[in-house]
Amino acid sequence: MKKLIRKIFFIFILVSFFRLLAVSTCVSQHGFECGFIDSSGSFSSSIFDNQFTGLTKPIRTDLSGDTSSPSSAVFPVIIVFVQFLGDNDDWQWPAGQPPLYLDSIIAETKSYNSDWWDAYDENTEQFSDYWLEVSRGKFHVTGKAFSVVLDKNANGYASDHEINIEIWRKLHEEIVDWRPYDRWRDTLINGQMKFYYEQDGYVDMIYKVHKNNDGPLWDERGYAHLTQYRWDFSYVLVDTANQINIGNGFRGKGSGVTVSFSSRKFHNMLALQHEHGHCFYADGHITYGKVSYGPGGDGWSSHFFPVKTKNG
Numbered sequence: 001m002k003k004l005i006r007k008i009f010f011i012f013i014l015v016s017f018f019r020l021l022a023v024s025t026c027v028s029q030h031g032f033e034c035g036f037i038d039s040s041g042s043f044s045s046s047i048f049d050n051q052f053t054g055l056t057k058p059i060r061t062d063l064s065g066d067t068s069s070p071s072s073a074v075f076p077v078i079i080v081f082v083q084f085l086g087d088n089d090d091w092q093w094p095a096g097q098p099p100l101y102l103d104s105i106i107a108e109t110k111s112y113n114s115d116w117w118d119a120y121d122e123n124t125e126q127f128s129d130y131w132l133e134v135s136r137g138k139f140h141v142t143g144k145a146f147s148v149v150l151d152k153n154a155n156g157y158a159s160d161h162e163i164n165i166e167i168w169r170k171l172h173e174e175i176v177d178w179r180p181y182d183r184w185r186d187t188l189i190n191g192q193m194k195f196y197y198e199q200d201g202y203v204d205m206i207y208k209v210h211k212n213n214d215g216p217l218w219d220e221r222g223y224a225h226l227t228q229y230r231w232d233f234s235y236v237l238v239d240t241a242n243q244i245n246i247g248n249g250f251r252g253k254g255s256g257v258t259v260s261f262s263s264r265k266f267h268n269m270l271a272l273q274h275e276h277g278h279c280f281y282a283d284g285h286i287t288y289g290k291v292s293y294g295p296g297g298d299g300w301s302s303h304f305f306p307v308k309t310k311n312g
């Protein structure tokens with residue numbers, strides 16, 4: 001009976017998905033552009049390796065290197081919603097205020113419910129719910145969302161570096177100890193990327209959401225790094241007590257992804273899933289899956305992610 005209910009639910013999801021795809025197409029036509037312009041795709045050869053566990057970030061939390069990680073293991077994400085002073089009002093994200101959905105997008109603590117389909121609340125813990133479901137129970141993502149109102153309007157900043165530094169400073173007023181957000185260490189061993197559940201002095205993942213694309217922000221709607229340059233190997237020390245940094249680029253200890261085109265929950269979630277997807281297995285765009293060109297909406301029910309990442 002339970003299986004039947006699941007089947008019915010799955011069909012419901014499929015139908016919802018096609019409706020969602022229609023909306024995604026609108027977004028694409030509206031010009032969703034990701035920093036990885038090249039749509040031909042350019043893969044690390046490690047993607048075809050049997051032991052593939054992620055490109056720049058781990059795709060599962062149950063393994064630390066080649067052994068099991070502790071049962072408490074999670075992949076932590078800081079979500080920060082950023083607006084310039086004087087940005088426009090939006091009913092989902094009022095001017096000068098956090099988005100209305102700030103506290104309903106990610107679980108703060110890990111669920112130990114072994115039924116991964118129901119482990120996280122799909123309405124109030126959506127990222128945690130989404131990643132655990134597409135990984136079929138292997139990727140626990142938890143974290144917290146914050147709101148930052150910048151001190152100046154968009155034209156008051158000279159660079160995205162300057163904006164980021166103000167964001168990290170304001171985040172530091174709320175996050176004093178950054179250790180909960182540095183859980184993973186990546187190491188290249190014999191050409192194979194391995195992820196260990198150990199601290200490496202770099203924040204694991206920040207979803208940086210700008211309310212709009214303005215000022216010195218790169219004129220792209222999303223990219224899998226925190227400044228304009230994917231090869232930006234610079235970093236900023238944010239936790240002096242624990243020596244934890246935020247890295248700006250894609251590879252080389254990058255600490256996050258950026259989207260900057262919408263106030264809306266739905267669009268931001270799709271785009272963030274897409275950008276995070278680049279960190280799993282692709283630094284270019286492909287035809288199917290979470291990193292297809294556009295916001296990646298079709299990855300919602302694609303089998304590409306679980307199959308390619310060996311989570312199938």
Ligand SMILES: [Zn+2]
Binds near residue numbers: 034035274275284285
């Ligand atoms: Zn992309």
